[in-house]
Amino acid sequence: MFGPEGPSLRELAVQALSSVEHGYDLLAPKFDHTPFRTPGRVLDAVARALDPLGPFDDGLDLCCGTGAGVRVLAGLCRRSAVGVDFSAGMLEVARHRVRPEDGPAIGWVRGDARALPFTAAFDLVVSFGAFGHFLPRELPGLFAQVHSALRPGGSFAFPLGAPTPAHHPAFWALLGFDAVMRVRNALWRPPFVMYYRTFRLGTVLAELARAGFTTELRALPEFGRRDDGSPRARLVVATKSTAEQGG
Template structure:
């Protein structure tokens, strides 16, 4: 699963026994050599949809990590792209590998996604692979915070994958991972919040609508369809109502 440049098992164990912030500070130098980095095909597919539903002037990458999503923002935003993350280590790596120049000004801010320090200054907020770091009880505040930093008509975009079926190895792998994390957090402090199945698709849509978004779903055809004909991957595009 990991390249030779990626973290060792010992380094991953130390990270897992740290807080989320400290864990990602430790993982930052090797993060891009792990499967946790958002794959390029996902970034490209999301960028293609955003180009169709734009234009956008100012974008925010929520929980930007080492900056993979900033490449998308620099592609679809005409003025500014801002990355926000609470891990100083991840931001340091992101600053050292900025997006290719497009005329869009890029900046980085260290802050907690649950308490964003921005006015309604963005037309687009994106997030890739960060939802598992929030507990279901935090979802209302997260949705309200994203709503608060978007201008009226602005879009929150979040790619989601269809959950694997109970008969698949992936289903039991994710279930086992979440169970292990719950045991870890029950016996060890500080907690490390990372769950693959804690926040359900329906609950997420309900909270976005409650917060004042009109939610649209776009299939990402690059990833095919399941046996029942539904897309394997979708982009949630939640538009802030006036």
């Protein structure tokens, strides 16, 4: 479906009828040959935007997949860059594709983002393209976990695109995808949680504030601006107070 190295339509169907964890275990060997992987230009733009905010000692890539975000952290962090994901298959691919060189130590942890095994361990947490796997009601717990994993003064950063306008074909494609997933999850178990239109900026900012973060939005100029002058993509930077100790 995505070229000779990507998954076939049959493989995608099997993955879609699995749990999220098992589906990604199956997809892992071919994940980097699909459009689901975060594009390199997004990773590069985030790296450029974060660089002036450093220096950082230790970084965590939340829901790291095959490790593209850990590569970003390896260029920003002086001591360690860690990826956490609950798919053993994705982590196995990441271990082979992201190897320590002359930069910080690289680490991989199998774990659930909703129950992170870290407390005040990182200066920077990033995440790329994973938030569709969390229902809106899970955001308070997710953001609380990230807050606990950060040291005082640490930052939680992730890119967020502007909403697709209703006149654009992509709007209807994403709306249709979410509708299909809702029907699938109503009729089939285990559920496969992946929605493109549930992670909304207003809700995200409110939940970050509720978790104790101070948040700023930084335009990613590489992606230009919409007709109304607003950025097509932003970097959300949520910072934990320097006055807080631990979680």
